[in-house]
Amino acid sequence: MKRYSYEVQSKYYTYTRSFLEYLYKITGNPFARDLKDVLDRPQRPSKKINPILLREVDVQNVVLAFYNLPKDPHVPKVRHSYAKIKYIANVLLAAYTGQRPDATISKLTFQDLEKALSRDPPFLWIPEEKDKESFPHWVPLHPVVVEWLKPVIELRDLSPSKPRNKIVFPYSSMKKMFDKINVKAIHTGRKITYSHLRKFFEQMCNNVLVVQLPDGRMVPAIHPGLRDYIMAHNTGSLDVQSYDGKLPVEIYEQYIAAWKDVNLIPKEINLMMLTKTLSNPQ
Incomplete structure (x- = not known):
């Protein structure tokens, strides 16, 4: 019986x-x-x-690994640089928002991102058909994410043809790239996978981004209801439903108050140099 899960053993015992x-x-x-x-x-x-x-350093190591990807001699320099920007933007979007890589991020189109960046403040709208729980919700975009999404959209013509209604971040290719870079988490030694970035967002909200109350207690800087609303997690709870009635700008203000100082870009990385390579491929 030991080889079966506790739930299976309990059913066997009761029956x-x-x-x-x-x-x-x-x-x-x-x-x-x-x-x-x-x-x-x-x-x-x-x-x-x-x-x-x-933790933050783990995501920074993932970003750095994508930045340092060696160039394939058969791939033009322009395409290689653009691919790096897309990989890093993909990592940042997942880490700063906690969206599901397969059910949500892999369904986003260039048009979705264009609309998100045109809003003030920048917000991504996730309709119910692009969410596993069929939960339509707003996702605030961190300034770092916005900075890296802009060249993904603006310079997409330098890559193979990508109409505005095409998928930006295909899940299968990104999953393979995580296997390729093979970055290990510092505290556990476990290989970091694409899906782990959602867990990173949750752990940052729960354990890292905290504030001290007047009585000395430390509490999460971001309300659990807002965390779950952004992640589309526990969507039936009253906490999540309460945020469903807030204005997008109110959600953004609470999110950015907690996340504003989080920078997942290592100091070795220079986006300007990458975009300069795209503008001057020679």
């Missing part, structure tokens, strides 16, 4: 005891009831340390 009690009632044989006491109640396994533990 078997119920069946033995049924046998006792229809046969009157006390042996059936005595067998119930022989069964050992399954024990819930002790909680293990979360194997996914990411």
Whole structure:
């Protein structure tokens, strides 16, 4: 029985005891009831340390790995530089917003991003058909994300043809690139995957971005309801529903108050140099 999960063992235990009690009632044989006491109640396994533990430096290492990707001799310099910008922008969008890589980010089009950057403040609108929970919501965009999304949109003509309604960040290709860079998390030694960036956002909101109350207690700087609203997580909770009634600018102000000082770009990276390469490929 040990090779089965606690949930499966619990069902087996409950159903078997119920069946033995049924046998006792229809046969009157006390042996059936005595067998119930022989069964050992399954024990819930002790909680293990979360194997996914990411901090700012981990995401910075991922960004740096994409920045340092060696150039394929068969790929033009322009395409190589543009690909780097897209990879980094993709990482930043996922880390700063906690959106699901496959269910949401992989469905965003150039037109979606253009509209997001045209808003003041910058906001991404996620309709229900682009969310796993079918939960339409606003996603505030951090200034760092905006900075890197701009060249992705403005310079897309330098890459193979990308109409405005085409997907910007395909999930499968990004997942493969994470396997290629093979960056390990500092605190756990575990390989960082694309999906871990959603967990990073949650952990930053829960454990890193905190404020001290007058009584000395430390609490998250971003309300759990706002965290879940942005992530489209626990969407049926009252906390999340309360944010569904707020104006986008109110959501942005609360988000940026907590995240404004978070910079996931390593000092070695220079976006201006990358864009200069695209403008002057020679």
